Amino acid sequence: xxxxxxxxxxxxxxxxxxxxxxxxxxxxxxxxxxxxxxxxxxxxxxxxxxxxxxxxxxxxxxxxxxxxxxxxxxxxxxxxxxxxxxxxxxxxxxxxxxxxxxxxxxxxxxxxxxxxxxxxx
Numbered sequence: 030x031x032x033x034x035x036x037x038x039x040x041x042x043x044x045x046x047x048x049x050x051x052x053x054x055x056x057x058x059x060x061x062x063x064x065x066x067x068x069x070x071x072x073x074x075x076x077x078x079x080x081x082x083x084x085x086x087x088x089x090x091x092x093x094x095x096x097x098x099x100x101x102x103x104x105x106x107x108x109x110x111x112x113x114x115x116x117x118x119x120x121x122x123x124x125x126x127x128x129x130x131x132x133x134x135x136x137x138x139x140x141x142x143x144x145x146x147x148x149x150x
Contacts, residue, residue, distance in 0.1 A: 031107055033059070033144035040136050040144045042124060046105050053077065055122050059134070059144065062090060063125035066113040067102070074100050074117040082114065107132065107146060 033042035040059035046052055055073065069077075079100035087097040098117040103110050106128060113128070135145040 031144075031146040033146075035136065035138060035140060035142035035144065038138065038140070040138075042144060042146070044104060044106070045122075046103055046110070057122040057124045059129075059136075060123040061126055061129075063123050064127060065116060065125040066127040067104070067115045067125065068119045068121075068123040069102075069115050069117060070120055070122065071098075071117040073122070074098075074115065077102070079115060079117075085116075087116065087118065107148065 031042055031044065033040060035041070041056055042059065043054045043056050045055040045057070055069070057067070069079075079102050082099040082101055084096050084098055087095050089095060095118070099114050100117055101112060102115045103112050105111075129146065131149060133145075133147050133149045135143075135147075137143050
């Protein structure tokens, strides 16, 4: 089970384990409008030296399109290490719905509320 907290009406979970490095935690916001796995700011991707995969065309919430670089990262997700793609974009790390697939998400949407991500029963 993953546990997070609602801060400023944003669902926040701290987790990230970069390839070949010691544990690093990054505050990520759950974004149910983002169908990908994870975004990290380009400066963080560079600092963590995440392996580059390829560029992709990405659609943003305002219907604009950009080219975003895809990298790889290993994260610990519900006690399982997962190798996932990460988009180098945005100023705020985002967790998308691709990471929530086959999991149950529960959020008590109030300041300090609890976020739970767990296996579907």
